[in-house]
Amino acid sequence: GENVEQHPSTLSVQEGDSAVIKCTYSDSASNYFPWYKQELGKRPQLIIDIRSNVGEKKDQRIAVTLNKTAKHFSLHITETQPEDSAVYFCAASSPEGANSKLTFGKGITLSVRP
Amino acid sequence: SAVISQKPSRDICQRGTSLTIQCQVDSQVTMMFWYRQQPGQSLTLIATANQGSEATYESGFVIDKFPISRPNLTFSTLTVSNMSPEDSSIYLCSVEPFEGQPQHFGDGTRLSIL
Numbered sequence: 001g002e003n004v005e006q007h008p009s010t011l012s013v014q015e016g017d018s019a020v021i022k023c024t025y026s027d028s029a030s031n032y033f034p035w036y037k038q039e040l041g042k043r044p045q046l047i048i049d050i051r052s053n054v055g056e057k058k059d060q061r062i063a064v065t066l067n068k069t070a071k072h073f074s075l076h077i078t079e080t081q082p083e084d085s086a087v088y089f090c091a092a093s094s095p096e097g098a099n100s101k102l103t104f105g106k107g108i109t110l111s112v113r114p
Numbered sequence: 115s116a117v118i119s120q121k122p123s124r125d126i127c128q129r130g131t132s133l134t135i136q137c138q139v140d141s142q143v144t145m146m147f148w149y150r151q152q153p154g155q156s157l158t159l160i161a162t163a164n165q166g167s168e169a170t171y172e173s174g175f176v177i178d179k180f181p182i183s184r185p186n187l188t189f190s191t192l193t194v195s196n197m198s199p200e201d202s203s204i205y206l207c208s209v210e211p212f213e214g215q216p217q218h219f220g221d222g223t224r225l226s227i228l
Contacts, residue, residue, distance in 0.1 A: 001173075034216055043206070043219045044157065089156060101147070101172075102217060104157045 002027040002094045006105030015114050019080050023090035023105050024072040032093035032100065033066060033073045038107075039086045047088075048075070080112045116141050116211050120220035127197055127227050134193045135223045137207030142187035145210035147217065148180070152203045160205075163190040197227045 003026040013019045025033075034049035050057045050064045050073065057064050063076040077084055087109050091102040117140040127133055137146065146163040161169040161182055169182035184190040194201055207220040 036219075043221050046216050046218065049216055101159055101162065103159075106156045 002092050002103040004092050004103050004105040010109045012111040013080050015112050019077045021075040021108050025092040027094045030092040030094045034091050035075050036089045037086045082112050082114050085112045115218050118220035120207050124224040129198050129227055132195045134191050135205055137190045139188045139209055143209040143211045144213050146190045147208045148192045149206040150203050199227050202226050
């Protein structure tokens with residue numbers, strides 16, 4: 001089955017700096033890669049996603065890049081703000097028959113220092 | 115996006131008892147899933163709730179422990195049976211509104227077993 005690795009487990013940046021979070025996956029058949037943000041005590045919320053036919057996708061201060069050859073994808077947050085502090089989960093979706101299921105990384109805790 | 119209501123939001127239970135968690139969506143959805151998130155950990159898929167048929171369980175999860183129902187396209191239940199302290203966790207419902215659309219999560223049920 002799919003295995004998603006996420007490094008590092010914690011990241012601390014100064015407000016206004018950029019943050020980059022990297023994930024690797026094992027199944028070359030995986031074709032969909034979402035990122036979720038989870039604030040303390042809240043539900044995971046989708047912030048951006050990318051499919052395997054695209055190399056990069058951007059939404060305001062957030063971007064995701066995908067390298068299929070190396071089987072890794074990264075989340076980029078520019079101009080970080082204190083409200084970006086949260087746990088970020090990457091995931092990969094492997095098609096299985098008519099359905100697909102998500103395998104999540106262990107999560108990274110991002111702290112943005114004011 | 116679909117509005118997902120999960121009940122109860124939290125509960126404290128005695129070991130050996132069972133609890134049923136409900137997940138209601140305000141529109142018909144293709145896929146419904148149940149996840150477990152242990153304290154400070156990532157999300158682990160328990161099973162895919164299939165409408166009108168038995169759920170599809172992931173490795174390590176069995177129907178006798180986690181019976182699931184999905185009588186229609188807007189509702190599902192997860193029962194945690196014969197609970198022990200190791201079952202203390204957050205249980206999350208997620209939905210995939212249509213094939214290929216991102217998954218969205220409910221607020222979760224925080225379960226503590228004494």
